[in-house]
Amino acid sequence: MKQTSLRWACLAAAALIILVDQLSKSWALELLKTEGATRLLAAWLDATLVLNRSNAFGVAPIAGQVSRWGLAAFNLVVAAALVWWLWRRRLGYAAALGVAFLVAGAVGNAIDRIRWGVVVDFLDLSRLGFHWVFNVADASVDVGIALVALSFAAAREPRPAANGAGDIR
Secondary structure (H helix, E strand, O other), X not given: XXXXXXXXXXXXXXXXXXXXXXXXXXXXXXXXXXXXXXXXXXXXXXXXEEEEOOOHHHOOOOOOHHHHHHHHHHHHHHHHHHHHHHHHOOOOHHHHHHHHHHHHHHHHHHXXXXXXXXXXXXXXXXXXXXXXXXXXXXXXXXXXXXXXXHHHHHHXXXXXXXXXXXXXX
């Protein structure tokens, strides 16, 4: 696949992920209605409505409108930088797809902050021992990080040992 085709395919994938993210959050808001409400979806999965005013794992302090607009702007700047990087660099399939997942996650959560003032989290895997509630955009960021990291780790050339150790003769 040509780089231009790959880039457009990745942007289309990002748009699809954003659509799934936004539709799933609207569904969760309609199903759960109030923060803290929980519904069993499967033996291992609950839908629990959490309105996240901070960022991942609550690292950023909550500062009202500053948090809302500052984090939304930060997400959009990161997404724009990643799209620029995708367009300017020759990336392999995994790295390019990883960038698409990162862009989708950043934009999905930015849309929440702009639209609702919070990020809508609802996927609850606490029955499996994972105690954070998250959403499709959050999962997309995780997948993107993994794909980019793995693609760059796989692309690194092995360095010969400085003392010649490890040579097979």
